[in-house]
Amino acid sequence: MRKKKPLSLAGKIVVGIVIIVALLWVLFPFYWAFLNSIKKPADTFQPTWIPYLQFTPTWEHWKAELAIPEIRRALINSTLIGVGAASLAVPLGTLAAYALARFRFRRFDNGSLTTWFLSQRVMPPVLFVIPFFLLMRQVGLLDSVFALILLNATFILPFPVIILSQMFRELPLELEDAAMVDGASRFQAFSQIALPLVVPGIVATWIICLAFSWNEFLFALALTSKDAIPMPVIIAGAEHTRGVQFWFVGVRVLLTMLPPTILALLAQRYIVRGLTLGAVKG
Amino acid sequence: MSPSTKTTKTTKVSSQDAAGHSTNDNTGLFFILPAVVWILLFTIFPLLYAVFTSFWSFRFGQRNQFIWFDNYQRLFTDQNIRWALFITILFVIITVGVQMLLGFGLALFFNREIKGKNIFRALMTLPLFATPVAVGYLGITLYYESNGPINLFITSLGGTGRPWLSNPTWAPIAVMLIDIWQWTPFVFLVSLAGLQGLPQDLYEAAEVDGGSGWTLFRHITLPLMAPTLWLILLLRVVEAFKVFDIPTSLTLGGPGRATEVYSLFTYRTALRFFDHGYAAVQGFLLLVIVMVIVTLLYGRIRALYEMPR
Known part of the structure; x- marks a missing residue:
């Protein structure tokens, strides 16, 4: 400074x-x-x-809102979507991150692979609304939390890949090398030596992924109609028809945005890195 | 790396670890394939399906007729998509421009020792993770015309309240202000991180030579920060083009079409009018636009990063 x-x-x-x-x-x-x-x-x-x-x-409005079955259902759905998508994307991403940090691929060089992962964030989600809607309709997964977990996991996957591959690169190679000389397999070197050292990063990435999936709105709006509706969908546009009830707006807005904001405070140290996909270290 | 591991062409991918030790197996593939396959399955397949869809006309949400490029031709005559594109580009230019100026300015200001800076930085992250739909929804009450807090503030300063959400000139501004609220902290946090990574000895040397604040900024800070600033610009522009949540919850695209941004327009084509084929075409047009911008900016960033310091 x-x-x-x-x-x-x-x-x-x-x-x-x-x-x-x-x-x-x-x-x-x-x-x-x-x-x-x-x-x-x-x-x-x-x-x-x-x-x-x-x-x-x-506190009447809080009690009243939390007693509404649809709101409770939506809170549960949002939690399932956030936790589910983050818990799918982070392990997949951690493995790929380790590969990008420790292996050199012949067919595609590591730089292109990284760019390819990054490019997933460039795609406008609205492009996927139509195919996902039609495909999910075909396989009977419209209005299911499961479908939203799968889609969110896909679109947040670049975050763990990019962020964690940087963290793996920052680890000294000697530790893993020594273990492998002593007879450990590559997978053991990864799981017993490298992995524990990046646990804080993994937790932070998991939190960031959870927050993003929790906040996701477009796919949720397109693919849910009743049982799988999460918080962002339940609040969108309702007041335009009923007239604004400020007190309920307040409760619903806080119920929706407090979980991701509070979680993000816990991941403080990694947020700049996370939001720039690893390009700038905070 | 080490040339001793030249493998025959039958091995698809040969792996060596970063230090140059050959591993001579496909362990690397085992690590990377799950993620690659996952993304291929959930993006390439739907994209191909979207290409297929784009050649069809739809009736009542069912494929009706194979019409070749008719959906693509509609892009050129559609007044509504022109408006959606215009309002989206306007949104991108204004919001990202203001965010860059405000965020970077604030970062320059805070690039010094201030008590409680860490707490301040932590609080600045709150808008970034506040659910955008929820913020837009809250906006309905913030912008409330009679006695809403924003109009109350304006009148207390002696101005007159604005018809934020019911007027086609003010509604886009209302949407933009919320986006600016949400994303200025992003520019602030990232540029502050960048500023704190600048080498201090340069400044000390320049100060010894008697450089003034403005000279230092112009000749040291700005060139050194250029890669970071371009990167922030790239990330913001890409995200801003996708804008959907805030106008959907705040104004429902209205009044009229005043805030019907591109993604919202396409969403409606797809799921209100069930014109899936045309919606797919619209999606591709947006993809092309964003890709062109990303390619241009990315090339610029690459050049800056590779420039010798």
């Missing part, structure tokens, strides 16, 4: 103002959602900002 001269008082004030404005900008929507979720309908349009001091909060 760059060492600059200590700030003057005026400089400190400017820095303080920028931080406060940036934080207000970033955090306001979250607070607004929370505020609405605990306001009584009658208080909704009052410009009051502090619970207990300016208005009496209520």
Whole structure:
């Protein structure tokens, strides 16, 4: 980090103002959602900002929403989709990542293979909506959580491949070499030596994959109709027909976006690496 | 690497580990094949199926007639797709432009020792993982015309509230603002990481030579950051072209077609009008557009990364 001269008082004030404005900008929507979720309908349009001091909060809306079977179902579906897709993609991706880091392929060089994995992120998902819809209809997998797990796993697979192959490359080769000289197989060198060393990275990648799958909306909208509906689909567009009920919007929005945001806070150290597909280290 | 492992052509793939030791077996394949097969199965196969679909007309969601390239020809006369493309490109240029300026500016600002910087950085990651549909949905209340918080803020400053979601000029701006809220932190976090990796001795040398802040920025920071900035631009442009979630939940593409971005338009062609063949063609057009942009930007990034420092 760059060492600059200590700030003057005026400089400190400017820095303080920028931080406060940036934080207000970033955090306001979250607070607004929370505020609405605990306001009584009658208080909704009052410009009051502090619970207990300016208005009496209520947890009624949270209870009411969580009692709705469709919402519970959607929370379960979202969890299954997120955990399922991440748990499929991360092992597959870890193996491929190790291959890219430790082997040199003749037919296709490693650079092209990496680019090929990356290129999966370039494809516009809407291109896949039609074939997936028609194919899933044919095999009877419309409106199934299973289908969404498979699709999400496919589209997040580049993340573990790219991120983890970098982490494997950063490990010293000598450890695995020594083990193999002592008679360990390549697979043992991988599973007993390399793998444990990248566990933090694997966990972080798993979290990032889970968050992305949880947030996925296009395929979920196209392929679910009743039983498999996850949270992002249940909230989309409902209010346009019923009129806006701010208090329920607040609860549903938080139920949907708190799990991925909180999980992502745990993967802090790896987020820059994850979001740039390994190109920039955080 | 080591030439001693020249294998006969019968071996499809010969493997050597990175240090140059030959392994002379197909262990590498065992590691990489599952992922490759998985992706092939779930992308190449559907893509081929989409090509097949694109040659058919559909009636009531069923294949009707093989019509060769008729669906492709429709692209040239369709006013609606032209609008969808226009509004999407406008969206990409404005949102990505603002995100780059704001994010990089903020990163330059925070590239110093500030108390609590790590907490600030952590909080900045929150919008990145907030479900986009949920943010759009929350936007309906944020942009609420009478006494919504945004209009309340504007009026408290002495302005007049805007008809954010009901006016065809303001609705696209409302959508863009949410995208800017969500993705500016991305530019910020990545450029901050880039800035902190810059070699400090260059600055010290330049400061000894009496370089001012602007000179340092112009001649050291900017050239060294160029690869990172181009990369951020590439990643953002690709994602921005796919925009779907926010306009779908915030405005349903409306009012009228004011916020009917490309993916939403194609989605509707496919699953509201069940015109699967034409929707497949639209998907391919988007793929081509994105591929062209990626190729151009990627070439630029490659050149920058390979440039001797």
